[in-house]
Amino acid sequence: DVKVTQSSRYLVKRTGEKVFLECVQDMDHENMFWYRQDPGLGLRLIYFSYDVKMKEKGDIPEGYSVSREKKERFSLILESASTNQTSMYLCASSLAQGAQQYFGPGTRLTVT
Amino acid sequence: QKEVEQNSGPLSVPEGAIASLNCTYSDRGSQSFFWYRQYSGKSPELIMSIYSNGDKEDGRFTAQLNKASQYVSLLIRDSQPSDSATYLCAVSTGKLIFGQGTTLQVKP
Numbered sequence: 215d216v217k218v219t220q221s222s223r224y225l226v227k228r229t230g231e232k233v234f235l236e237c238v239q240d241m242d243h244e245n246m247f248w249y250r251q252d253p254g255l256g257l258r259l260i261y262f263s264y265d266v267k268m269k270e271k272g273d274i275p276e277g278y279s280v281s282r283e284k285k286e287r288f289s290l291i292l293e294s295a296s297t298n299q300t301s302m303y304l305c306a307s308s309l310a311q312g313a314q315q316y317f318g319p320g321t322r323l324t325v326t
Numbered sequence: 327q328k329e330v331e332q333n334s335g336p337l338s339v340p341e342g343a344i345a346s347l348n349c350t351y352s353d354r355g356s357q358s359f360f361w362y363r364q365y366s367g368k369s370p371e372l373i374m375s376i377y378s379n380g381d382k383e384d385g386r387f388t389a390q391l392n393k394a395s396q397y398v399s400l401l402i403r404d405s406q407p408s409d410s411a412t413y414l415c416a417v418s419t420g421k422l423i424f425g426q427g428t429t430l431q432v433k434p
Contacts, residue, residue, distance in 0.1 A: 254334075254426075255426070256414075256424060256425070256426035256427060257370075257414070257424045304369055304370075308422070311420060311421060312357070312358060312418035312419065312420050312421055312422055313358070313418070313422070314358075314360050314372055314375060314416075314422075315416075315422055316372070317369040317370050317371070318369060319368070319369050320368070320369045322367075
């Protein structure tokens with residue numbers, strides 16, 4: 215079974231802090247994704263990566279950056295956290311572009 | 327027009343009834359279609375995939391695809407309270423596009 219893990223289930227940070235969210239998958243998937251999910255807004259794609267050291271912006275990249283130094287690990291970085299980044303963050307991976315995605319358990323981030 | 331559309335609901339059905347969830351999509355070139363279930367506070371999990379026109383059954387779940395009409399549906403037979411969740415439709419157009427989800431409530 216594909217396993218996608220995320221570093222924290224719950225995280226509380228202060229405004230202006232730098233925040234790192236880590237995601238690791240164990241199935242040698244090329245593709246990894248970061249989403250945020252808010253009530254009434256559905257899943258919104260922040261960034262994705264189709265290969266090591268490769269990244270592409272999704273629909274809402276502002277205020278975020280990513281890093282993919284190893285195939286199995288994809289990190290989401292909030293350079294200076296703001297209260298409007300309070301959300302559920304979901305990492306996913308897939309074997310091929312457009313293929314089914316496997317999700318991690320999610321990180322509920324609160325910025326105060 | 328959104329690329330993948332779902333009625334947000336909530337769709338409320340009594341226990342034991344058939345729940346019918348619908349999804350329409352805009353890209354005629356879409357090839358793969360998925361249904362995810364998401365319980366409150368949890369992450370989405372894949373429950374069905376369908377790639378060709380017609381029906382695909384898996385236990386109490388049936389996915390239906392009609393490419394000519396650009397819709398995909400999910401039927402849940404003998405609905406149980408444990409089926410209460412948000413169901414996300416996802417359509418592959420070279421990248422995977424998710425609908426906003428339909429919330430299903432199954433009342434005992």
